[in-house]
Amino acid sequence: MKRREFLAATAATGTVLATGLAGKAMAAEPLKVGFIYLGVPGDGGWTYQHDLARQAMEKHFDGKVVTNVIQNVPEGADAERSITQLALAGNKLIFTTSFGYMDPTINVAKKFPKVKFEHATGYKRADNVSTYDARxxxxxxxxxxxxxxxxxxxxxxxxxxxxxxxxxxxxxxxxxxxxxxxxxxxxxxxxxxxxxxxxxxxxxxxxxxxxxxxxxxxxxxxxxxxxxxxxxxxxxxxxxxxxxxxxxxxxxxxxxDNWAPYYIQRAQDMLDGKWASQGVWMGIGTGVVxxxxxxxxxxxxxxxxxxxxxxxxxxxxxxxxxxxxxxxxxxxxxxxxxxxxxxxxxxxxxxxxxxxxxxxx
Amino acid sequence: MLTLEKRPSPSRFWAGVTPILAVILTMIAGGILFAAMGKDPVEAILDIFWQPLFGDNADYFRAQLLVKAGPLVLIAVGLSLGFRASIWNIGAEGQYIIGAICGAAVGLAFYPADHWYIFPLMVIAGALGGWAWAMIPALLKNVFGTNEILVSLMLVYVAENIQSWMAFGPLRNPEGMGFPGSRNLQQYPAASNPELIPNTGIHWGVVAAAVAAVLAYILLKKHILGFQIRVAGQAPRAARFAGVDPKHLFTICMGISGALAGLAGLFEVSGPSGQISTNFNVGYGFTAIIVAYLGRLHPIGIVLAGLLLALTYIGGELAQLSLGLPSAAIQAFQGMLLFFLLGLDVLSNYRIRVKETRK
Amino acid sequence: MSLGGIDLVVLIASLMVASTPIMLAAIGELVAEKAGSLNLGVEGMMIIGAICGFIAAVETGSPVLGFVAAAAGGAVMALLFAFMTQVLLSNQVATGLALTLFGLGLSSLLGQGYNGIKPPPTPKLFGSLGDLPVVGPIVFGHNWVVYLSLILVAGTWAVLKYTRAGLVLRAVGENHDAAHALGYRVRTVRTLALMYGGACAGVGGAYLSLVRVPQWTEGMTAGAGWIALAIVVFASWKPWRVLLGAYIFGGVTVLQLRLQAAGIAIPVQILSTAPYLITILVLVIMSARRGRAAQGAPASLGRVFHASH
The missing domain is CATH 3.40.50.2300 (Response regulator)
Structure with missing residues (x-):
């Protein structure tokens, strides 16, 4: 947000103070996690459960993780753009929560090798793309x-x-x-x-x-x-x-469908610097089902x-x-x-x- | 008492000013909506209208604007010809689907061969598919007099079912692990429609949209068919005297709009979207109707309207990201924008006069 | 009575339920179109009706008030359309599509916080009479909205055919210039007709959210408004044919699910395409038989009315 930085800078006028604040903000920078949804949380089903898990994750990390969401994203061309938007907005970990986002996720992942992607229910993986699904x-x-x-x-x-x-x-x-x-x-x-x-x-x-x-x-x-x-x-x-x-x-x-344990785990992996590409299929034992x-x-x-x-x-x-x-x-x-x-x-x-x-x- | 007086021809001044006025009014009304939801209205409006064009990463978003507007403009240009002649093809969504299926099927039939002619053949198949799907309501209308609004609309649902059948059946990717959906054409170079100039978003579909708009402009200005279309719309009876064969005109207009919708589908499936899946279509055929009218059925207007609508889609996603606005708020906002654009059009077609009330 | 494992009585009873929302929306739209206004925003008005009705019913505990609120919500949406098209003279096709877009967005905003709630039940009107064999489920087994929809169809038919108001409405739809010259208030008539259409669509939407489903889910009309529009054309603007069209359409939808339940193997895609193909087929037969002149569309349908003096 260039505009915000600009406003902050003018408001502070004392440049030393401004840079000081900026430096502090950098140090405590929370992990940004992005989500794209096929539907809206109000569907009471698939998207709703992903959204509950997202909220649970945010709550669990209490300010260390912030999330960004784009809802109602059709599969196909729009998905590729929306995922790119999430990556451009500085999200380091991105969950794409529908099967049809598979190829778009892989495409975007190629362009953003430093961003980690998590694709639900698919089967294509890459060094920075994991897949997760529930049994x-x-x-x-x-x-x-x-x-x-x-x-x-x-x-x-x-x-x-x-x-x-x-x-x-x-x-x-x-x-x-x-x-x-x-x-x-x-x-x-x-x-x-x-x-x-x-x-x-x-x-x-x-x-x-x-x-x-x-x-x-x-x-x-x-x-x-x-x-x-x-x-x-x-x-x-x-x-x-x-x-x-x-x-x-x-x-x-x-x-x-309780995705919260998995989302918390993967965000924790990111914070610890331990995230690695994997394909998981989780059942009752993990608490996801x-x-x-x-x-x-x-x-x-x-x-x-x-x-x-x-x-x-x-x-x-x-x-x-x-x-x-x-x-x-x-x-x-x-x-x-x-x-x-x-x-x-x-x-x-x-x-x-x-x-x-x-x-x- | 205020009354409206029809202008002999639309005011050029107001035609230029009303869209700007409409956008400003939408900003105000939308701002109130966003503020009522507890979001910063100024930032929301900036996110929607400013950020995609001039904000961070604007290069990417400007390119995406073309990608999103391309199919809308291509379909809308075709529809506008028919609409001018009071020919109501509202089933462009179906023609879009069938065009995509035919084009993709031709491409996949060659898989994994690599010939230069595969993509051109797909383009022809896409246009033919859309054309053929539009010929069903055209024939039924010409032979039986069946209403084309209903038939073309019903055929959208039929096309969606064909699409689902294709995704599960004949076109299913044999290496797709049992999931529905065709092979991804983006990964089959001979059949794909890639970005032509890197990072511009320009693909063959965008080129086709631009060409279609120019051709439609020339057609309407110079060609006898354009004259016939205009006369048939404004004065159907006069058109008969002027030697216009309504059946012939109907077939041609349905055919053109169907073929262009089919082309849009083909370029989309071989390019940005990549594959035939159960939900490949995302409503471009319906949105294009709005685009056609926002552009006042004029090719240049349609290009601008398509870009404006694309802007609200992309900007709307940015607003979701930065402010957490729900997508529903963006939909309502788009609805408002359309209302203002359509409503204020009155100023370019009519004069407002103050008249004394007759007792 | 059963055919291929499907109980015909139950089939008829259930198709009446499945058809009610589209029938309500269609009979309302028919009146609006008879007056010369083509409002493609039925889907938007339905979904607004669905959420307004749901909110009112949940908050007051009264389904009746819910349906009243739904009618009001739909009518307000229609009023917006009327203002746009009758006063600002905007294009009706585009305005209708915009109304749908706006309605879908607004309903989702209104509905936040109403997910996963059960609305108060709408009781069956005739209680134990519904247990009678054959006539029970079909004639007495429904709630009052089903009967209301049938009464509305009959009422609309009677008013259009036999009353002066109906005559004026049809005159406005057939030739607005002539109607205007005769001193009828074209805009007022059309606005009222549109509002009736909106109110009916609203009740139809609320029937989904309060009876047929019953719950609130975003986008729950899932295209019913478009079907209603199709049925009006299918019915060639005749009220009784709206009834027929809605029952055929609802019937085929219900039947294809029941064929599956009965284990009759017909490919799913063919079954789910059937309602649309049959609609086209019936339409072709009707238009072929009656010749092309008599499609029955109001002559001024969709045309802008502007009185120059």
């Missing part, structure tokens, strides 16, 4: 277990967004664990082809309810499905944020079972995709005791055996 499927295993126990009609529903690996992992994980505790369970998937359209999400939930589904899981972010579940007296789970306002029923638990409070609507033994599973996943004793597991077409995916490599999992593009319907291609 949401671990959370899906826990709520899938609850869903399998809670359904009376033996029909559980899953509102899908787009058939990308993250969503396919979620559907498979939820189904496998529901089936494990309830062999008669049947899974209905509705693809709404949007991340955000509350009205359509509500319609999808209603369509499931009318088709006999009595436990709804969702990959979409709004509480629209929750409200329909409440009206119909069926169960649902919070997604992205806790959605606790719908507890104890229909919201019986939730999967929460949280299971929201399981309410009293769930019988104690089911709650205990779910929490035990959660602990086993957190400690690494159990992988939600442990063989024997077959693909939808009946061919073998994982042999008994086998678990998939992360590379394989992050490109998952098929249903496991037992799920009805075709995965859209």
């Amino acid at each position: 949401f499927y671990e959370g899906r295993a826990v709520i899938g277990t609850i869903a399998g126990r809670m359904t009376k009609t033996n029909k559980i529903g899953y509102i899908g967004t787009f058939p990308i690996p993250e969503v396919v992992q979620g559907i498979n994980s939820a189904y496998i664990h529901a089936k494990k505790v309830n062999p008669d369970v049947e899974m209905k998937v509705i693809w709404v082809s949007t991340w955000f359209d509350p009205a359509k999400e509500a319609d999808a939930a209603q369509a499931m309810i009318d088709a006999g589904v009595d436990v709804i899981m969702q990959h979409t972010d709004s509480t629209a499905a929750m409200a329909k579940a409440q009206a119909a007296g069926v169960y649902a789970f919070g997604q992205s944020s806790d959605m606790i306002q719908y507890a104890p029923k229909p919201r019986i638990s939730s999967i929460i 949280e299971i929201g409070e399981i309410t009293d609507a769930v019988p104690p033994e089911v709650k205990a079972e779910a929490l035990a599973l959660k602990d086993k996943i957190a400690s690494g004793a159990y992988h939600p995709f442990t063989g024997p597991l077959n693909k939808q077409d009946g061919s073998v995916w994982l042999a008994a005791g086998e678990t998939p490599k992360d590379d394989m999992l992050s490109g998952l593009n098929f249903y496991v055996e037992g799920i009805q319907g075709d995965l859209p291609k």
